[in-house]
Amino acid sequence: MVKPTVHDIAKEAGVSLATVDRVLNARPGVREKTIAKVQAAVEKIGYVRDTNAANLARQKLYRFAFVLPEGPSQFTDTVKAGLGEVVSSQLVDRVAIKVLTVPSYDPHAVVRSLQTINAARYDGVALMVPETPQIRDAISHLKEEGLAVVTMVSDLPHSTRDYFVGVNSIAAGRTAGLLMGRFLPGGGEVLVVTNSLRSRDSLERRLGFDAVVAEGFPKLSVLPTVESFDDPARLPDVIKDVVKTRPNLVGVYSMGFGNTAVLSALRETGRLSDLTVIMHELTPAVRQALVDNEVAAVITQNVGHLVRSAIRVLRGLCDQQPIYDAQERIRIEIVLRENLPY
Amino acid sequence: MVKPTVHDIAKEAGVSLATVDRVLNARPGVREKTIAKVQAAVEKIGYVRDTNAANLARQKLYRFAFVLPEGPSQFTDTVKAGLGEVVSSQLVDRVAIKVLTVPSYDPHAVVRSLQTINAARYDGVALMVPETPQIRDAISHLKEEGLAVVTMVSDLPHSTRDYFVGVNSIAAGRTAGLLMGRFLPGGGEVLVVTNSLRSRDSLERRLGFDAVVAEGFPKLSVLPTVESFDDPARLPDVIKDVVKTRPNLVGVYSMGFGNTAVLSALRETGRLSDLTVIMHELTPAVRQALVDNEVAAVITQNVGHLVRSAIRVLRGLCDQQPIYDAQERIRIEIVLRENLPY
DNA sequence: TCATAAATGAGGTACGTACCTCTTGTCAAG
C-alpha cells in the first residue's frame, strides 16, 4: 500500500509512461479516449502527484515583482519583512522575488515603474498601488505582455488584474464600527482619520464603519473624515483642533496610514486616556500603544498570509491552475492587549 | 547566480561530496576542523538545503496517531475535519495519520487506548486528553517506547510530553475578560459556564478571565462557575435558575464545552437578547448564534493551524530538529459578527 | 490501398539530496 506513482498509472491504464506524462501535464498528442483511460486509472488507484519530485524535476523559477509604496510606512515595512522571511525560509520555493518601491502618491511615477516590468524578466507582479486610470492602463499593458497580475491590500476592481489578495475592506470597516459601538454603549462623537479617501480601501472601510454605526449604534455620531493626504505633518493640528472643540468626542478610528502621527497628536491633547481608539494594521508603534492601553483594539491582517497568498496565486496563475478562493481569503484579525501575538 | 548545491559546498570547502553530506546530516566520521570548514562554506555561499530533493531522497514516512475525544462535540468534529483536509490536500506530505477516538471522561479507557500505541506502528502521537495521573503514566510509557508526544489544545505540563500545541489558556481567558469588561462598562454580574474545571484549559481560562476583570473592571462581579461535568442535560436548569434569580446578570462567559446546550438554555429564559455572551470555539452552532446577534464575541483558535502545527512539531521531533516556538504559536482569534471567516 | 499525420511507446537524462560501499590517506600507539 505505498503511494502510487506514474508507473502505476501506466500499468493500470495499459499505456506507456510517456502517455501518462502527456495526460498529466496536459500536453497535446493524446486521444480523448486515452486521456479518459488514464484519468480513470488516476482516480482508481488514487494517484496524487508528488510535488516534491515534480518541483525538483521541473526546474522552473517563478520571477515575481512586488510593487510596494515607498516612504516611511511601518505597514509597508512589515510587508517587506514578510516577503523577506518567505523568501529566505524556503516555505515557498522556486520563486525569485524583486521588490520595487514606488512613490504611491505620484501615479505617473508608479506607471513609469510598471513600464519597466516586462515578460522577459518577470512572470508575475503583485501590486500595492492606488487606483487611477493611468495605473489601470499600465495593468492592462502588463496583462497584454502575458504577466500574471494580482493586487494586494487595496484592489483595482475595474482593471484587468487577475486576482485580489487582501481583506474585504468593507467588512474590516464594519468590524471596526461594531467594536466601536460595543465599546461605547453610552454614545458620543467619533473621529475618523485616514490618509486619503481616494484610496479604495480607506473609502470602503469608512463605508463599512458608517453603515454599522448607523444600523446598530444610533447614539454614536461619526464626524467627517480627517484626511492627511500623504502628509503626516498635516494631521496633528486638525486632530488637536477636533479634540479641543468637541467635548463629546469619545472615540477615534484611524484607518491605517500615519498611525504613529495620529497617536502622538492624540497624546499631546492629554485626552488620549479618555478616548476609545481603534486602528488598522498592527505595526510596532501601534503594538506598543496597545500594550500601554492607549489603543483599545487593532484591526489587522496577517502580512505573512497576505504575502504567501499572493505568491501562491501568482504561481497558480502562471501554471494556469485553478485558484481556491477559500484558501486565499485573508482573515480580518482583531487584536486587543490580551491577545497580542508574540 | 543559481541556487548553490551540495556540490558547490564541496568545491568551496575543498572536500568531497561525501564529507559535505556527513556534515550536513550530522553523521559521524568528520574532524571538527573539517566540519567547521564545511559550515563556513555553507555560510559563505548561502547554501540552503533543497527540501524537495531532500524529502524525495529520504523516502521516509511519518506515522502519527491523533487521539481525540469521542462523542458529539462540535469542536472535535472541526479538528477531525481539519485533519482530513490536511491529509488529503498534500499540504503536509510523507505523513500517515490515524485518528483514534477515546471516551475522554473515562481515564481508564483513554489509557487502554494509549497502550495500543507502540513504536512498531507509530512514530509519534498527538493527544487531546484530560489531565489525570494515569494518563501521565501512559505518556511516560509512550516516551519510553521512543515515540514523539505532543499535547494539543489542553496541556499536561507535568507529563513527559515533548511539546504543547495550542493557545495559552490564561491569555485566552484574559482576552475574554477584557472583551466582557469593555462591552459592559456599566458593570453587573457575569455568569461563567464550563464543562469541568478539572480540565486544565478551563481552569486557566477562568483564572485569566477573573484576573482581568478584577484588575480592570471593578464594576463587574463574576459569579461562581457553573460546571456541567460532561452532562449537558445538567446545564439548562442551573442556567435558568441563575438567570431568573439574578436581575443584575449582564453577561455570560461560556468556556467552550456544550455551547449548544448553553445557548438553548439561555434562549429559553427569554433574556438572551439583553445578555452579552462570549464563548469559546467557533463551531457551527456558535457561528449561527453570532450571525443572529445572540453571541457578542467568540474566542477561538484556528484548527487548521493547530493540526498543521502538531504535525510539524511531531515531524521535527522525529528528526531531532529544533522547533521554532514562534512559528508554532497558535493565535487567540476574536470573532465578531462582522469578521466571521467565510 | 497507400500516404500522411496523429498517437503512442521505449528509453533516456536531469533535478538535488540521502545514503551506501569501497578505497585511500593519516597518525599515533605498540
Place this chain on the structure above:
DNA sequence: CTTGACAAGAGGTACGTACCTCATTTATGA
C-alpha cells in the same frame, strides 16, 4: 614498522517527476 582506528574521497544508486528524442503503431482521408 606494523596495526588499527578514524577521516576523507570516489563513485555509485535511488527517490518520482518532467521533458526530450526517436522509433513505431494506429487512424484518417483521398
